[in-house]
Amino acid sequence: MRIVVTGAAGFLGWHLRVRLRLTGDDVVPVTRDNWAELPDLVAGADAIIHVAGVNRGPDSAVVRGNIDLASDVAVAVRRSGAPSRLVFANSTQCGNGSAYGTGKAMAAEILADAVAHIGGHCVDVRLPNLFGENGRPRYNSFVATFVHAVVGGIAPTVVDRPVGLLHAQDAAQVLIDGLTSQQKRTDPAPTMTSVAAVLDTLREFNAVYSDGGDIPVLRSRLDVDLFNTLRAARFPAGYPIALTPRTDDRGRLVETVRAHGSAGQTFVSTTKPGITRGEHFHLRKIERFVVLGGQARISLRRVLTDRVVHFDVDGRNPVAVDMPTMWVHNITNIGDQDLVTLFWTNELFDPDQPDTYPEPVSVPIKEAAPC
Incomplete structure (x- = not known):
């Protein structure tokens, strides 16, 4: 398949492209640098995975930004009559009344209408809080912020609450599965934990690993993913x-x-x-x-x-x-x-x-x- 990936230079976009390298598909990355070429790129594609979004800034900019990005994709789909399948990286915040949730909800409607217009299939993937290697602190995830703080010896401010987490590679796989799914909506299940528990785990891992490279106790898949996220932040400055x-x-x-x-x-x-x-x-x-x-x-x-x-x-x-x-x-x-x-x-x-x-x-x- 020839797959257009929007937001390809971002956190989730990078993880998605890594995962797509294993499928043998032809991936067309779309970033800010080549966004103007979107209509031509979409015209020759079999599928779109729309990851591009706006999640920071004034409320009006967040709402408008997500609408505008989806509208550009929708225009390209309607004009070309292709591709017949679109997978949208939506959020569990969709429709929750926040600026981000409002923008995502409106983007979902715009994309679904465009794909229905050409007789295609749209899959709405509601992603929870994502984390993983190479996340930007104070932008992509509170986990990235905590990792940056722990490695740098900084004590972050914590407002504890329950939270569900999904590793970016697992999110990427769900988006790829959407390329063949017959469902119209997918809600991947996160691993439940808490904000304070994540910080405590990262501190424990960093303390053990800093002592001559000892490997900490990894009790679960979440522990392995958090440890790999921490190791990525320490590389290459912390090695050998x-x-x-x-x-x-x-x-x-x-x-x-x-x-x-x-x-x-x-x-x-x-x-x-x-x-x-x-x-x-x-x-x-x-x-x-x-x-x-x-x-x-x-x-x-x-x-x-x-x-x-x-x-x-x-x-x-x-x-x-x-x-x-x-x-x-x-x-x-x-x-x-x-x-x-x-x-x-x-x-x-x-x-x-x-x-x-x-x-x-x-x-x-x-x-x-x-x-």
Whole structure:
């Protein structure tokens, strides 16, 4: 399918495009930079996922902004008579009387009318509070604000209340499912928690992880997602993580992973000089590299961007480098002897769901501007 994604440079838009890389579909990202081209882009598409929206600013600007964006999409759909399917990233706040809820409700009506006019199918996805890697503090989510504060040693103001959270990757999957759904409305279920509980969890995780890279107890999928969000905010400035060798007359011991109650799998590989391993990314998996012998370059690139981060490491001074989720990564033997590397992941390998998606680190992505 050829899928137009509006709001492609935003938080949810980036997560959605990462997820769509796994489907093999042709994705057309639409941002502020090419919004004027929307009619032509829509004319050649099979589907639209409309993510673009306005959620900050004066009330009138928030209402008008969401209406205007939806109207532009609707005009493009009516003029072209295509595509026959539109998925709208709506909100659970739709119609709640707030400026954002009012703007979203009116946008939903505009889009549904346009798609009905051409005999197509519109799916209204009511998303709850979203969070995840690379969110902007004080903009995308209170979770992003808390992560920024915790990493920076700041004590944020908390007004506690119950809250339902959905990771952005789960939201992206629901939007993709809408491309084939026969339903007109989808309400993905969030995980219930509270504002104060989220802050307490992030503080606990940061304290444990800051102590030599210890992995905290991860009791649930929400814990894993919050920890991955925290790790993304610490990368790359917080890496590599120094490890402390213990040496006596028998030799040397290095504690490479201290996991507090977590499951996991450890394996060791050797790599010949000049050979590269990896060239893939993960959506959920926590993975650690520790070189114990030889010299290596660990390279990483955030998916859909072209800046590559390098760490040159030496087994004589072991350090840990943890792979952030949705960063393509590899390891290359840059020495003249076999490279010995220990790898650890927080989950046992499942061949049916390996969470490993091939992509080279070095290939620049020719799409929208980096998020």
